[in-house]
Amino acid sequence: MTETTRENIVEIKNLTIHYETPEDIFEAVNNISLDIKKGSVLGLVGETGAGKTTIALSLMGLLPFPPTHIYSGELFFDGQDLLKLSEKELRSVRGNRIGMIFQDPMTALNPIMRVGDQVSEVIMLHNRVSKEEGKKMAVDMLQKVGIQPERYNDYPHQFSGGMKQRVIIAIALACRPELLIADEPTTALDVTIQAQVLDLMKGLQKELGTAMLLITHDFGVVADICDECAVIYAGEIVEKGSVEDIFDRSCHPYTIGLFESIPSLERDEKRLKPIQGLMSDPTSLPSHCSFYDRCPKRCDLCKEKDPTTIEVAAGHFVKCFLFDEEVKKM
Amino acid sequence: MAFVSINHLKKYFEVKGGKLHAVDDVSFQIVQGRTIGIVGESGCGKSTLGKTIMRLEEPTGGSIIFDGVDIAALPERKFRPYRQRIQMIFQDPFSSLDPRMTVYQLIQEPILSMTHLRKREEITPRVYELMDLVGLARRLENSYPHELDGGRRQRIGIARALSTNPEFIICDEPVSALDVSIQAQVLNLLQDLQEDRKLTYMFITHDMSVVKHISDDIAVMYLGQVVEKCESKELFIQTLHPYSQALLSAIPVPSLHNRKQKVILKGELSSPINPKPGCRFAARCRCATDKCRQETPVLREFSPNHFVACHYAGQTDLMGTTNDP
Numbered sequence: 001m002t003e004t005t006r007e008n009i010v011e012i013k014n015l016t017i018h019y020e021t022p023e024d025i026f027e028a029v030n031n032i033s034l035d036i037k038k039g040s041v042l043g044l045v046g047e048t049g050a051g052k053t054t055i056a057l058s059l060m061g062l063l064p065f066p067p068t069h070i071y072s073g074e075l076f077f078d079g080q081d082l083l084k085l086s087e088k089e090l091r092s093v094r095g096n097r098i099g100m101i102f103q104d105p106m107t108a109l110n111p112i113m114r115v116g117d118q119v120s121e122v123i124m125l126h127n128r129v130s131k132e133e134g135k136k137m138a139v140d141m142l143q144k145v146g147i148q149p150e151r152y153n154d155y156p157h158q159f160s161g162g163m164k165q166r167v168i169i170a171i172a173l174a175c176r177p178e179l180l181i182a183d184e185p186t187t188a189l190d191v192t193i194q195a196q197v198l199d200l201m202k203g204l205q206k207e208l209g210t211a212m213l214l215i216t217h218d219f220g221v222v223a224d225i226c227d228e229c230a231v232i233y234a235g236e237i238v239e240k241g242s243v244e245d246i247f248d249r250s251c252h253p254y255t256i257g258l259f260e261s262i263p264s265l266e267r268d269e270k271r272l273k274p275i276q277g278l279m280s281d282p283t284s285l286p287s288h289c290s291f292y293d294r295c296p297k298r299c300d301l302c303k304e305k306d307p308t309t310i311e312v313a314a315g316h317f318v319k320c321f322l323f324d325e326e327v328k329k330m
Numbered sequence: 331m332a333f334v335s336i337n338h339l340k341k342y343f344e345v346k347g348g349k350l351h352a353v354d355d356v357s358f359q360i361v362q363g364r365t366i367g368i369v370g371e372s373g374c375g376k377s378t379l380g381k382t383i384m385r386l387e388e389p390t391g392g393s394i395i396f397d398g399v400d401i402a403a404l405p406e407r408k409f410r411p412y413r414q415r416i417q418m419i420f421q422d423p424f425s426s427l428d429p430r431m432t433v434y435q436l437i438q439e440p441i442l443s444m445t446h447l448r449k450r451e452e453i454t455p456r457v458y459e460l461m462d463l464v465g466l467a468r469r470l471e472n473s474y475p476h477e478l479d480g481g482r483r484q485r486i487g488i489a490r491a492l493s494t495n496p497e498f499i500i501c502d503e504p505v506s507a508l509d510v511s512i513q514a515q516v517l518n519l520l521q522d523l524q525e526d527r528k529l530t531y532m533f534i535t536h537d538m539s540v541v542k543h544i545s546d547d548i549a550v551m552y553l554g555q556v557v558e559k560c561e562s563k564e565l566f567i568q569t570l571h572p573y574s575q576a577l578l579s580a581i582p583v584p585s586l587h588n589r590k591q592k593v594i595l596k597g598e599l600s601s602p603i604n605p606k607p608g609c610r611f612a613a614r615c616r617c618a619t620d621k622c623r624q625e626t627p628v629l630r631e632f633s634p635n636h637f638v639a640c641h642y643a644g645q646t647d648l649m650g651t652t653n654d655p
């Protein structure tokens with residue numbers, strides 16, 4: 001897998017990102033490889049501090065240097081290595097060909113700018129259109145996300161959380177990007193509003209044929225709209241595959257542990273089965289398997305070296321010795 | 331007899347443009363050692379309800395009978411002993427702790443202000459006892475909250491709440507800021523404490539799977555009112571109120587099987603300021619008729635121990651609607 005293939009809009013290869021301060025090195029992303037197929041939705045699931053947002057920001061070229069240090073890796077977007085682009089070239093990609101929805105709709109909008117202008121701003125920045133045309137396109141986009149044209153001149157504080165998130169979706173999709181990055185798009189919203197917003201995102205994603213990277217900690221959201229899923233732990237992808245692989249044939253002890261910690265609506269269980277302990281400190285990650293301390297199925301080998309990623313079935317990858325045929329033979 | 335009995339509790343706020351009905355005529359009972367779950371969307375008044383029962387907000391009307399005494403009517407001086415017996419765990423473990431206090435000081439604070447312990451020899455063992463109880467390692471006693479993760483911070487909040495040996499704890503979204511693997515640890519801790527100490531919980535949350543797991547009874551709130559109330563299991567077997575139905579169907583289920591069709595609600599919560607008569611959910615309800623817009627439905631016992639405030643309870647199910655708009 002050296003050449004970028006046509007069907008993938010994004011190919012991340014061996015990406016390693018550290019944040020470096022005089023005191024500490026924070027190993028946020030460690031040797032991650034990840035592909036997103038054109039027009040498909042990839043869910044990236046993990047706990048707080050697992051490195052999900054760092055990956056998203058690296059695709060957007062929004063990581064601050066310093067303290068960020070990209071050690072190695074390539075970030076192909078439609079065949080171009082984003083890491084090799086100049087700031088000027090990056091600007092024509094960011095917001096135009098890659099759109100992003102941020103987590104907190106309360107702070108992502110400019111409070112002193114009319115919402116309609118915030119949508120038309122993006123359109124006029126990336127397209128050669130007149131002010132009138134830009135406004136017209138912004139009105140169309142707002143209608144697509146269910147906001148009436150009368151509200152074009154309102155300010156963000158006049159909108160509720162769900163409506164603000166709709167405005168942000170309109171901004172992200174205004175230039176019809178080929179890739180949409182959604183960083184916890186519904187975490188700050190109520191369930192009934194979350195259902196509305198997910199429904200809207202799913203509809204627009206299908207309509208515009210946009211590929212999507214959906215970052216979340218909620219497997220429920222993944223089951224709702226994703227085609228593929230990757231589970232990230234301490235900056236490493238521990239398991240990835242189709243949603244069927246992850247939900248019905250989950251292999252990695254961490255993935256299984258995550259599913260078991262969610263209280264079930266269908267079964268009655270007296271006690272939950274949490275994953276013991278906490279995620280290791282990213283400033284001092286072990287050289288062996290980073291899940292070792294919390295793993296219920298650990299063995300001695302796990303403490304000696306880091307497991308390699310194994311393809312257990314076509315397209316289903318697991319980073320665990322339990323599935324390594326070479327190890328089983330030994 | 332009920333240990334805690336809330337009767338027609340009201341809390342109105344005076345705001346520009348009228349009265350904001352945050353909690354409007356809410357009644358329920360909790361038996362000692364049991365848990366009631368209060369669910370609803372943000373802005374439905376569930377946190378205000380918790381604060382009003384704690385007397386952090388003065389009730390506008392109604393009574394709060396705690397262990398046979400109406401604590402809503404007590405003057406502050408007489409209420410003070412009850413603060414030991416009723417405690418609260420707050421939602422956000424990032425902002426509910428003083429950032430300049432160490433773990434030891436944070437747990438010591440309520441012991442000093444609420445209990446009779448005064449001597450260092452008495453207080454120190456008590457702080458350690460509480461830290462052991464909630465699973466905080468003693469080496470953390472000199473750490474500050476910013477050095478700890480969310481789960482450990484929430485454990486400090488729980489230790490603080492337990493420091494006065496309360497009988498009734500109001501948990502206001504205690505796990506919603508935590509990751510699922512940590513959330514499960516904290517929920518198990520709360521359940522163990524309940525079994526050991528016969529604690530009574532009022533558990534406020536917006537997460538239906540958490541509330542199903544931890545509660546014996548559930549009350550669903552919408553715009554300051556209870557719209558449905560029954561045993562926890564019953565709510566998931568026979569959901570009567572159209573709002574509860576929409577709420578349950580909107581939960582993203584982490585499974586690819588048995589996927590139900592979602593009821594997507596139109597619009598958002600209407601304003602709780604000077605609400606008009608009629609059902610408050612009518613504007614978003616797929617079954618609403620003119621009757622709903624004019625007559626306020628009262629909470630009635632539809633089947634034994636299953637209360638619902640809807641004119642058409644039992645005639646609305648998920649797929650078919652009684653009155654297609």
